[in-house]
Amino acid sequence: MADGFEARLRAVSLRVTRPRLAVLAALRDHPHVDTDAVISLVRADLPTVSHQAVYDVLRVLTDAGLVRRIQPRGATARYETRVGDNHHHVVCRSCGAIADVACAVGHAPCLTASDDHGFVVDEAEVVYWGTCPDCSEGN
Ligand SMILES: [Zn+2]
């Protein structure tokens, strides 16, 4: 039993495997880490797991909607298990630190397009950029 991860995997018709559970647990404990960090976290638990296995697990979990992939401009892709709440991110321009920001409105899309060109808009991708407390102290 790992915090309902087994049930979440089954709910999307995915087999429960140790690498999948390990990746979900790593992302729950360390949100917004990149692939390399996920690999080292998973290897602390499953030393023999290959890079390719972790890449595959991340792709399958992202496709299934159990993991959210975010990629701030100029950064490597990051992953998290907080999905489905349309939350946004604040990113430090200086060190790349990322924190969660609750959706400004509470549902997607939380920005109304000034002209939707006839599209049915269901999401607005919002990233807040700035300087984190650690980086602004140094200046
Ligand atoms: Zn910073």
Ligand SMILES: [Zn+2]
């Ligand atoms: Zn997040």
